[in-house]
Amino acid sequence: MKKLINATDDILAESLRGFAAAHADIVELSEEPRFVMRKGGAVKGKVALISGGGSGHEPLHTGFVGKGMLDAACPGQIFTSPTPDQMIAAAQAVDGGAGVLWIVKNYSGDVMNFEMVSEFHDGNSATVLTNDDVAVESSTHSQGRRGVAATVIVEKIVGAAAEQGADLAACKALGDRVNSASGTMGVALTSCIVPAAGKPTFDLGEGEIEMGVGIHGEPGRRREALKPADAIVGEFVETILADLKPASGEEVLVLVNGMGGTPLMELYLVYDAVARQCAEHGLKIERSLVGNYCTSLEMQGCSVTITKLDDEMKSLWDAPVRTAALNWGNG
Amino acid sequence: MKKLINATDDILAESLRGFAAAHADIVELSEEPRFVMRKGGAVKGKVALISGGGSGHEPLHTGFVGKGMLDAACPGQIFTSPTPDQMIAAAQAVDGGAGVLWIVKNYSGDVMNFEMVSEFHDGNSATVLTNDDVAVESSTHSQGRRGVAATVIVEKIVGAAAEQGADLAACKALGDRVNSASGTMGVALTSCIVPAAGKPTFDLGEGEIEMGVGIHGEPGRRREALKPADAIVGEFVETILADLKPASGEEVLVLVNGMGGTPLMELYLVYDAVARQCAEHGLKIERSLVGNYCTSLEMQGCSVTITKLDDEMKSLWDAPVRTAALNWGNG
Amino acid sequence: MTSDVLIARLIDLIGDRIEAHASELTELDQAIGDGDHGDNMRRGFKAVSGEKEALANMPFGEALKKAGMTLVMNVGGASGPLYGSAFMAMGKSAEAMPGSRVEAARLLEAGIEAVKSRGKSDVGAKTMLDALVPVLKSIEAGADIAAVRKAADAAVEATKPMLATKGRAAFLGERSIGHIDPGARSSALIVHAVCDALEEK
Amino acid sequence: MTSDVLIARLIDLIGDRIEAHASELTELDQAIGDGDHGDNMRRGFKAVSGEKEALANMPFGEALKKAGMTLVMNVGGASGPLYGSAFMAMGKSAEAMPGSRVEAARLLEAGIEAVKSRGKSDVGAKTMLDALVPVLKSIEAGADIAAVRKAADAAVEATKPMLATKGRAAFLGERSIGHIDPGARSSALIVHAVCDALEEK
Ligand SMILES: Nc1ncnc2c1ncn2[C@@H]1O[C@H](COP(=O)(O)OP(=O)(O)O)[C@@H](O)[C@H]1O
Ligand SMILES: Nc1ncnc2c1ncn2[C@@H]1O[C@H](COP(=O)(O)OP(=O)(O)O)[C@@H](O)[C@H]1O
Ligand SMILES: [Mg+2]
Ligand SMILES: [Mg+2]
Ligand SMILES: [Mg+2]
Ligand SMILES: [Mg+2]
Secondary structure, X not given: OOOOOOOHHHXXXXXXXXXXXXXXXXXXXXXXXXXXXXXXXXXOOOOEEEEEEEEOOOOOOHXXXXXXXXXXXXXXXXXXXOOHHHHHHHHHHHOOOOOEEEEEEOOHHHHHHHHHHHHHXXXXXXXXXXXXXXXXXXXXXXXOOOOOOHHHHHHHHHHHHHHOOOOHHHHHHHHHHHHXXXXXXXXXXXXXXXXXXXOEOOOOOOOEEEEOOOOOOOOOOEEEEOXXXXXXXXXXXXXXXXXXXXXXXXXXXXXXXXXXXXXXXXXHHHHHHHHHHHHHOOOEEEEEEEEOOOOOOOOOEEEEXXXXXXXXXXXXXXXXXXXXXXXXXXX | OOOOOOOHHHHXXXXXXXXXXXXXXXXXXXXXXXXXXXXXXXXXXXXXXXXXXXXXXXXXXXXXXXXXXXXXXXXXXXXXXXXXXXXXXXXXXXXXXXXXXXXXXXOHHHHHHHHHHHHHOOOOEEEEEEOOEOOOOHHHOOOOOOOOOHHHHHHHHHHHHHXXXXXXXXXXXXXXXXXXXXXXXXXXXXXXXXXXXXXXXXXXXXXXXXXXXXXXXXXXXXXXXXXXHHHHHHHHHHHHHHHHOOOOOOEEEEEEEEOOOOOHHHHHHHHHHHHHHXXXXXXXXXXXXXXXXXXXXXXXXXXXXXXXXXXXXXXXXXXXEEEOOOEEOOO | OOHHHHHHHHHHHHHHHHHHHHHHHHHHHHHHOOOOHHHHHHHHHHHHHOOHHHHHOOOHHHHHHHHHHHHHHHOOOOHHHHHHHHHHHHHHHOOOOOOOXXXXXXXXXXXXXXXXXXXXXXXXXXXXXXXXXXXXXXXXXXOOHXXXXXXXXXXHHHOOOOOOOOOHXXXXXXXXXXOOOHHHHHHHHHXXXXXXXXXXX | OOHHHXXXXXXXXXXXXXXXXXXXXXXXXXXXXXXXXXXXXXXXXXXXXXXXHHHHOOOHHHHHHHHHHHHHHHOOOOHXXXXXXXXXXXXXXXXXXXXXXXXXXXXXXXXXXXXXXXXXXXXXXXXXXXXXXXXXXXXXXXXXXXXXXXXXXXXXHHOOOOOOOOOHHHHHHHXXXXXXXXXXXXXXXHHHHHHHHHHHO
């Protein structure tokens, strides 16, 4: 295992300290229990958006804390859901009296830990569960689908609505709507290495890829021979559109998300392929985002997310945001 | 070689098309000759900043084209300086009558190609040559030092000055000043793979790192055993400070730059180490940037740049910028 | 053995066994999960070990509840709330050390019920329940300590051909078949440690 | 051979040789450079091949100038301006096909001078000059075609122990020693191709 680290046990603490120091104008860090919150804490009268999940997906979620997006993020150990004490402390710090919206990716660990919060903490709250990964056919399991990169889009759009004063019920409804309007599929060219494990989660041969991979190095649909970007994107787009069933001429947002180890040059090449194929399907890409947003440590690969847009979602996407990882519209 | 690509010969064209499509609100692409320019082209009366260099360092330079930074960027083939026709066409497209400032990284190929431009094209122009890499002791060669990540800082600061109306001589002087105030050193944990070569440029053993590596997979100071982030950063900081000789209490900007394949989590951990060590040296980090800005394809590793700041540089750093890769201060 | 001695021995023995098998658990989790189960368990039981003194001086039920809470607040992931809820539920179900086979079975049953309701799952989904429930059955059937151990090990092996329908492995569908469930294995490790403690009596 | 035939043959022979040795050039460049020299040379001479018809119908000197410009506008990197400047300078130095050994030497010398001034370099810096200059010397010394070829190959080998002080390899310092310079090798390939063409005469 080759990483820019000191001791395995200190990775998370040191990385969060570096993050908080580099973005001291945007966030504040609580080390114990561990959470990152918007600088200044609770905003009176505003619904507080709190997300969290295992670490190793940076900038998700800490990089999305700030004005117009999350009020707090609770980072768990690498690939491990955070614990209820973190969520409770974060809620106490950022609840501005209008309630808390939890944004949770659909993994049993995450779901159970967030569920436990309500057993220890009361307060007005609701939960949006993201489950945008279309790779795994839902019929073959009872766990539902995984929440992956569309979580970024949910956090951005609902974050803007909360900033504009939407109440808890409206935020919850909007979050569910964005999630349902989104589909994602990913591919891995290489495995990630969980530091505590010290070796790759899986072994891919020189000519192999894992189609439909998750963001924890979980296996996906199938392992197959490396194929051209156009063919990979072809399968992504077909699978996502079969799920989303957009109308022809429908407006969409496209997120090409790097898994952490793939350079921008390749991500833009993938975006080019997605754009060509969306055009063939008669879809209009109205908004786009290309970069590393929901990663899986140093894994090489990418995911593509397509979200059907309506006018409200478009205007909320464009609304000002000021976080470490997304920053636009600020005077 | 595992990359998200179609044919090797099409990588650059497809990636640039994807880039231009994803950022159509910021840039325009000329495919033949190849350059990316600020949307709308020449700004009358403003010094035009043009940079360029081999591709594979994304977002450098195309990702820095836009208001407050570059007017145009000329991407060469991967790791290969662009050709004079690209530079000439870009200059014709963006020269607003106040002259062109070329920003060139110090590599013989880049220098020679940019030099040739003046033999084919006349017009008022000046060149800033960046050579911030302190890894290679300058006495052992006559090529001077390489230009690496500080180029980003030069482009940002001079870009802001040009946007505010500085003339060509002032832009040139400022660029030289920022370059001289900057030092960079990098490390590779893995090699990059040039697509046309199809295999890694160098082989590093499982426990080896290349200290002082460049951004083309060129070997650096020496190969050695993997060591903790603190020790790597220690050598970086010592070497850079020996070169910059900052006063105690001096204000600095720190750029922790990923080489393309290293996740943000590790880059922030490196930033934490840099911050601790700068504090020990009595330096005040006034500004910082952490992320993938001057990369080397999928190479794992990072570089650290320290720039001594004065008040003018600080205010120009903070000035609005609107590019694909850096975006702040815009209403 | 008095309750305080038993609690202290349980903490030591479970902690040692988890520590010794942490990489094995992680490897199992790498195959059908995300490769953190060993580290999760180790972190959790290290935190419990850190409270050994305090726990040993509590009534048995209280100690279990407190240990469960410690697991919940330190482990995270799926195993944190599951083992945490199990220990908390066991602590609630019995004030004192179980004095008989029947009481021991009741205790374990309470833990199992908590896992089922927390995980919205049951046997056959290729989870820790597929180790815990067979162990409970063997206790109820009157097995001696050696037989309980055997039952645990056999149950772990039996998760191999199962298709996962709960937890992270469920995302693999058919590809989850042929691998041992890491949570079943960690449950068996805990069962073994408990057996060791009881033998010391 | 008439000028048009020679030009066409040179284009074909150089192009073939570069194509056949592209990976070798890249491998040499991976060791002490950035691994693109093979691809650079191939791209450049492919572009020249694309203009074969037009070039063959030009006066010899014009064709060299045009070919040089094509290299400059298609190669990039260090080798683009260097080989491009060399060809342009050779084209400027001679209007017609060299008719004698002395004229041939003058032509090559013009190219070498252009490389020196474009690259601000000279022999001994471990560059293409360390292949080209020995070749010029052998021509001036009256070597036959076989001997010129040998001189080129020996010169390439002789770059191995050199310490690079120009080009990308210079950043390596001592670590550049022990490797052949890729540009010296590509220069030798071109020299070989020219020798082949002349032998066909
Ligand atoms: N819904 C559930 N019900 C019962 N056990 C479960 C459930 N989900 C997961 N598990 C158990 O948890 C184990 C995984 O734990 P761990 O790796 O620590 O958490 P995570 O899956 O969040 O990474 C699985 O092997 C399985 O035994
Ligand atoms: N200043 C120079 N003078 C003469 N030759 C040079 C100089 N710089 C580089 N070269 C030659 O160019 C070759 C490298 O060409 P190439 O790999 O195509 O360009 P780059 O180094 O820009 O990647 C070197 O092997 C060397 O022979
Ligand atoms: Mg986990
Ligand atoms: Mg090059
Ligand atoms: Mg796990
Ligand atoms: Mg090269």
